């Protein structure tokens with residue numbers, strides 16, 4: 001059932017992340033969800049921030065292009081990408097449990113950085129791809145993680161929680177017991193910095209008609 005009426009503005013969420021959907025729903029948006037299948041591979045010499053910005057943009061543009069000229073658009077497409085960085089290395093979602101254990105052992109007792117880039121994309125029906133509008137923004141937060149024992153890591157990985165999360169932890173659930181302090185946006189760490197996301201939509205003139 002399509003719960004969005006023809007007269008209401010639409011947001012398409014180009015993300016398979018249940019956290020991002022829940023955050024948008026909590027704000028009163030009722031996004032249509034389409035997951036992109038963009039490959040997440042850093043390019044040689046690409047900074048962590050440039051990498052997240054590129055992925056956020058590519059995810060949104062892929063979905064906007066796929067939906068162009070379908071009844072799902074026009075509408076603003078929101079996409080995002082979250083990474084953890086430590087000593088210049090990018091930590092993404094773990095490949096398997098051993099990878100998750102290794103990431104958590106590395107993050108134990110550190111101050112590290114989380115970067116979430118998001119992108120708003122607009123593609124009007126019948127318009128060529130060059131007429132597409134997109135704006136990508138990166139938001140950063142520092143996270144201080146307490147020292148983790150091997151037992152902490154083993155039990156946490158056995159819970160399954162780390163497996164779909166950048167850096168192998170989720171600050172919003174069991175992983176909260178590992179985080180002593182953060183500086184910056186909490187929602188950047190969770191994967192969608194809602195203050196900036198809504199601010200950008202407002203700047204783009206796309207907020208009219210939404211509940212905010």
Ligand SMILES: Cc1cn([C@H]2C[C@H](O)[C@@H](COP(=O)(O)OP(=O)(O)OP(=O)(O)O)O2)c(=O)[nH]c1=O
Nearest residue numbers: 015016017081082165166169170171189190191
């Ligand atoms: C650090 C951290 C990450 N995460 C999540 C947010 C993202 O969903 C995920 C990082 O992976 P992403 O590649 O950013 O997103 P995704 O694969 O979940 O979804 P999509 O690419 O379709 O948009 O890690 C948390 O939920 N909590 C945390 O504390």
